[in-house]
Amino acid sequence: MAKPQSTSKKSVIVPANYVPGDDEKFMNDRMREYFRRRLLNWKEEISAQTRDTVEYLQGERVNHPDPTDVATYNADRQLELRTKDRLRKLVRKIDKALVRIEDGSYGYCEETGDPISPRRLDARPIATLSLEAQEMHERGERMRAG
Known part of the structure; x- marks a missing residue:
């Protein structure tokens, strides 16, 4: 499990065409x-x-x-x-x-502490669970409802 680091207040340049990828830190x-x-x-x-x-x-x-x-x-x-x-x-x-x-x-899953994929965050920037944790959560809800 990766440990989150607090952010610094320095200016960061983000190119207009930038898309976060799995290939970067x-x-x-x-x-x-x-x-x-x-x-x-x-x-x-x-x-x-x-x-x-x-x-x-x-x-x-x-x-x-x-x-x-x-x-x-x-x-x-x-x-x-x-x-x-x-x-x-x-x-x-x-x-x-x-x-x-x-x-x-x-960007870190609230349940597992693992990183949430940048693609998931790009699609849903307010995501708090990794895709795997979200799927487990939804399966549990279906089992309780059914």
């Missing part, structure tokens, strides 16, 4: 900076979506005389609110991942 400065930026950009995109949703909900003050229109409006509003709640939870997970980047534990 795991969670080197460049890889760590790549994921930090990826998470920050994702968080900003979500914040923009949330602002748009709030503006939409605040601006949508139409009086609907038809009960069907009222029902449709309320269903749309509930969907927007559920989506906003999911995004809020996702931002919390992104914030936790950013903390893990700072303390040096980002």
Whole structure:
């Protein structure tokens, strides 16, 4: 099991075409900076979506005389609110991942302590389990549910 190292505050240059690979030292400065930026950009995109949703909900003050229109409006509003709640939870997970980047534990499986593959992290930057641990976790859930 590799021991996480805390991150340093030095400036790291990450080329625009950089993609983390299995052939480089795991969670080197460049890889760590790549994921930090990826998470920050994702968080900003979500914040923009949330602002748009709030503006939409605040601006949508139409009086609907038809009960069907009222029902449709309320269903749309509930969907927007559920989506906003999911995004809020996702931002919390992104914030936790950013903390893990700072303390040096980002990219390591919470159950095994092994590195999570850079490809998995690239696909799901908030992942906390390796693919193998995630699959074991899901098999256990299916067995308990079935």
